[in-house]
Amino acid sequence: MTAPEIHRTIDELRAALRPARQVGDRIAMVPTMGALHEGHLSLVERARVEADRVVVSIFVNPTQFAPHEDFDAYPRDEDKDLKLLGAFDVEAAFIPSVREMYPQGFATGVTVGGPSEGLESAFRPHFFDGVALVVTKLLLAAMPDVAIFGEKDYQQLCVVRRMARDLNIPTEIIGAPTVREPDGLAMSSRNVYLSPEERRTAASLPEILREAVERIVGGEDTHDVLPISRQRLEARGFKVDYLELRDGDTLGPVTDDTRSRRILVAAWLGKTRLIDNMAV
Ligand code: PAF
DSSP states (O other): OOOOEEEOSHHHHHHHHHHHHHTTOOEEEEEEOSOOOHHHHHHHHHHHHHOSEEEEEEOOOGGGSOTTSSTTTSOOOHHHHHHHHHHTTOOEEEOOOHHHHSOTTOOOOOOOOGGGSSTHHHHOTTHHHHHHHHHHHHHHHHOOSEEEEEGGGHHHHHHHHHHHHHTTOSOEEEEEOOOBOTTSOBOOGGGGGSOHHHHHHHTHHHHHHHHHHHHHHTTOOHHHHHHHHHHHHHHTTOEEEEEEEEETTTOSOOOTTOOOEEEEEEEEETTEEEEEEEEO
């Protein structure tokens, strides 16, 4: 176990990565907002396979939260995160301040169309501008050869992929599978907000999603299946923001050219918003 070297400024991070780059080491980045769990650690493991050096960023990015959202309440535990990263032999942690990432007078935005349209954007219109901006900054700071993002935030993964492609950012964007609790709930830093009763109910989200996948694969019409799934979620106490079948590559509507399909869902349980998705 080695404690990761902590870099709090972009200059420090670049200086630390320079020697590795000069000897031709491959660098992987795992962008996170901290409150690390097994889902994040699976991204770190994937990064290890892909590269010689792994940088994990920990930054709760204010620009992707709306004023009424949980920016202040978002779980933060730097010491615990660093211990976990140490156990996974991560050499470098990039932990900038808000001021380092967004200095006085900051005036630039990054907006991605295409896959960012609908789904999350219909309910959190600020979200992908904030994600695209911070991920651009993180990738430009570290200039990694690869960056790993979880499929749990599937729309985010598609948006980041499109952004990297459109802006010719020379980083390969890799998606890693969702890690689930034994009862199927997708791991998320926000699961800590759930009360014990809500936590038990939360397992019905992946269960109902999986059943919908099976029925659609079994040949039933999506237009029949999804409204029933929505009703079942509502009967268990979820307030559903969206439950949709989309093209898994473009996130547009499913067409004759569609090669992969995904069901994506966002639903509230009390004050906690859960998202999940599954390939069909
Ligand atoms: O998925 C997350 O944790 C965040 O949206 C990300 C990609 C680290 C950007 O802040």
